């Protein structure tokens with residue numbers, strides 16, 4: 001039986017550019033005709049993906065971006081119908097849409113739910129006006145009123161994105177954000193540590209140093225402990241959920257499962273091959289073909305990706321899974337490194353799986369590097 005696959009619909013449009021953002025996006029306003037044009041082209045690409053990989057059984061769809069909530073429910077419905085025709089969309093599929101606080105109205109949410117969306121991820125980031133300005137996020141700051149509206153509609157799983165480690169952010173201010181958000185009992189919370197990337201507007205006015213790194217580490221540890229104390233399961237480095245509400249779509253990225261990405265800059269992983277289109281909406285709209293760029297694969301790339309993503313999941317990964325998914329052998333030298341880190345307390349080992357411990361989580365990047373050192 002062919003494996004199920006995820007479908008990622010990239011929506012590279014935003015109202016403006018946030019100062020901390022290093023992703024590609026084009027500025028548009030809601031209702032702009034380019035959104036319709038884009039969805040028509042996205043449907044053509046969905047059709048093309050079926051000619052490339054055959055009709056696949058899709059069990060997760062994720063509208064991400066960018067700002068997918070700039071699409072109306074009608075556009076989402078059109079793309080889902082076309083997915084159901086070109087591929088096979090399993091009943092009970094997880095269908096997620098990312099939403100900007102600007103678009104939170106009961107009417108909008110209901111129209112997305114009516115279109116088939118059953119999981120909405122709200123980019124709250126912070127409820128604090130000053131921090132909202134510090135990171136230069138476009139649009140207005142999310143309010144408690146927005147949260148009340150967001151939680152007033154039924155029929156979908158509520159997910160919240162929070163950014164922590166903002167310059168000048170105090171523990172009690174972060175606590176206020178986290179207490180407010182968790183008081184609504186969202187089924188899922190994603191917690192991101194602010195990354196100040198070179199080339200962003202934020203980096204021009206704030207360059208992180210050692211002191212900032214320490215403050216970020218403290219806020220990060222504090223947030224994790226707080227969310228766990230509220231009954232959230234820490235199932236992936238940046239993700240927390242109530243029982244039964246982990247992101248099935250994102251698990252595909254972390255567990256080396258296949259997914260088809262649609263749109264300029266969206267990445268795909270099919271038949272152990274990775275590919276993407278160049279990130280240009282203009283080229284995407286005027287082109288009559290889809291010129292995919294396939295990644296060149298070197299000897300250990302599969303293994304490196306498998307370990308780097310698997311180690312992010314709190315229930316870890318197993319060398320046997322690597323062989324099952326890729327047909328490749330898990331090298332003995334890497335298994336030795338894993339066992340060495342079990343002895344040092346950075347990893348735990350149970351039933352053939354290796355998972356990161358609290359001690360290992362604090363040095364995750366260094367730990368991953370040390371496991372893969374011989375093959376990098």
Ligand code: SF4
Pocket residue numbers: 013014015016017018021022023025065066067138
């Ligand atoms: S809304 Fe998100 S994707 Fe758009 S500019 Fe801001 S951070 Fe970037």
